Amino acid sequence: MKFPCQSLMLTLLIVFATAAQAEMSHMGMRMGEWGMVMNENYDQLPQGCDAIAGEVNVTIKAGREYAKEFPGTIFGYSQHEFDFPKCTRVNVTFINEDNIRHQFMIHGLPTYLHPQGMFHLELYSKGEITGTFITPKTEQTYLAHCDVAQHMEKGMKAQIKVGGGNGNLPSIPGISGQLNKDVYELDLSIENILLIFALFILGLSSCLFFFVWYKA
Numbered sequence: 001m002k003f004p005c006q007s008l009m010l011t012l013l014i015v016f017a018t019a020a021q022a023e024m025s026h027m028g029m030r031m032g033e034w035g036m037v038m039n040e041n042y043d044q045l046p047q048g049c050d051a052i053a054g055e056v057n058v059t060i061k062a063g064r065e066y067a068k069e070f071p072g073t074i075f076g077y078s079q080h081e082f083d084f085p086k087c088t089r090v091n092v093t094f095i096n097e098d099n100i101r102h103q104f105m106i107h108g109l110p111t112y113l114h115p116q117g118m119f120h121l122e123l124y125s126k127g128e129i130t131g132t133f134i135t136p137k138t139e140q141t142y143l144a145h146c147d148v149a150q151h152m153e154k155g156m157k158a159q160i161k162v163g164g165g166n167g168n169l170p171s172i173p174g175i176s177g178q179l180n181k182d183v184y185e186l187d188l189s190i191e192n193i194l195l196i197f198a199l200f201i202l203g204l205s206s207c208l209f210f211f212v213w214y215k216a
């Protein structure tokens with residue numbers, strides 16, 4: 001009875017493998033040693049959209065290079081704000097120019113199209129990938145960021161305005177500034193004034209002492 005047992009196991013294995021593959025394809029996920037494209041949507045219409053209104057191709061570069069013009073940041077995107085019309089298919093080409101992991105992750109999209117409302121592009125190192133999503137029929141500003149620890153806080157944050165958006169998100173480099181600005185206030189308390197005065201007298205008397213000593 002060895003043969004039927006083996007064929008049964010083989011059949012089960014095939015069924016599970018097919019199911020797993022179907023699941024991955026259903027979730028719109030592509031992954032490899034380069035990174036991943038997750039929760040892609042190429043043709044499912046968001047609620048309220050009668051048809052795909054148009055198609056837009058956009059290229060987003062990620063890297064330390066793009067932080068240079070924004071003091072206090074370390075990472076950045078080549079563009080920190082995007083404007084897309086409603087019900088539009090957006091093909092995003094994501095290019096990582098660093099030798100570390102970066103992501104371009106959009107949040108708040110309809111959960112019936114994107115699990116957790118998220119569309120996710122990720123590259124483990126230098127490289128390029130393309131993924132697609134369809135903008136909802138909303139006037140909303142969506143957050144896009146890199147979720148690697150501290151990358152968003154250090155500048156990898158962007159906003160995506162659909163249908164004109166509904167305002168700006170906080171701390172978008174070049175748009176809404178730093179969330180926690182460094183402030184260096186001058187402390188003019190009496191203790192500090194006395195200290196400054198004492199240091200001034202000490203400095204002056206030292207100068208005088210060495211001047212007199214040198215002359216004598």
Ligand SMILES: [Cu+2]
Binds near residue numbers: 101103147148156
């Ligand atoms: Cu990153």
